[in-house]
Amino acid sequence: MHIKYNVETTNEGNRYIFYSEGNKGIIVKIVEFQQITPDLFNIGLGDLNEFGEVDDIVNSNNGDMRKVMNTVGYCISDFLDKKPNAQVYFEGNTPARMKLYIRLLLRYYEHVSKKYYIKGFINDKLEEFENNKDYEYIVVGLINS
Numbered sequence: 001m002h003i004k005y006n007v008e009t010t011n012e013g014n015r016y017i018f019y020s021e022g023n024k025g026i027i028v029k030i031v032e033f034q035q036i037t038p039d040l041f042n043i044g045l046g047d048l049n050e051f052g053e054v055d056d057i058v059n060s061n062n063g064d065m066r067k068v069m070n071t072v073g074y075c076i077s078d079f080l081d082k083k084p085n086a087q088v089y090f091e092g093n094t095p096a097r098m099k100l101y102i103r104l105l106l107r108y109y110e111h112v113s114k115k116y117y118i119k120g121f122i123n124d125k126l127e128e129f130e131n132n133k134d135y136e137y138i139v140v141g142l143i144n145s
Helices: 065-082 095-107
Strands: 008-010 015-022 025-037 040-048 087-090 116-122 125-128 137-142
Touching: 015 065, 025 065, 040 065, 065 087, 065 137, 095 137
Parallel strands: 040 087
Antiparallel strands: 008 015, 015 025, 025 040, 087 137, 116 125, 116 137
């Protein structure tokens, strides 16, 4: 089992809240699934700022990236378990962040691909996820749904 933070859900299960604990203190993190089509949801990750808004551009550098990303992975899994016909769409808000997401996905690909299909968008088409490709975005869903 990968180490993750405890999460709370709100907004009919479309929003997850957890607390990142690291070298910059405690940071409230929000994982939110925004509906694009009836079965397609965009996932966003951000910090709750002092105005109560989610900042998805900030780079917290709280020293707990692996634990944060494990928690995000848990949120995706929980969301898809509760909405088995849904697909989750994600992309980085910068090319560097997208490369990071792809690297993390590759690290856990063998485990994740047993339960989920993973597709990448490149050259104007969605294809089976492969290593060494610079995808614009990724789509994940439960296998056999």
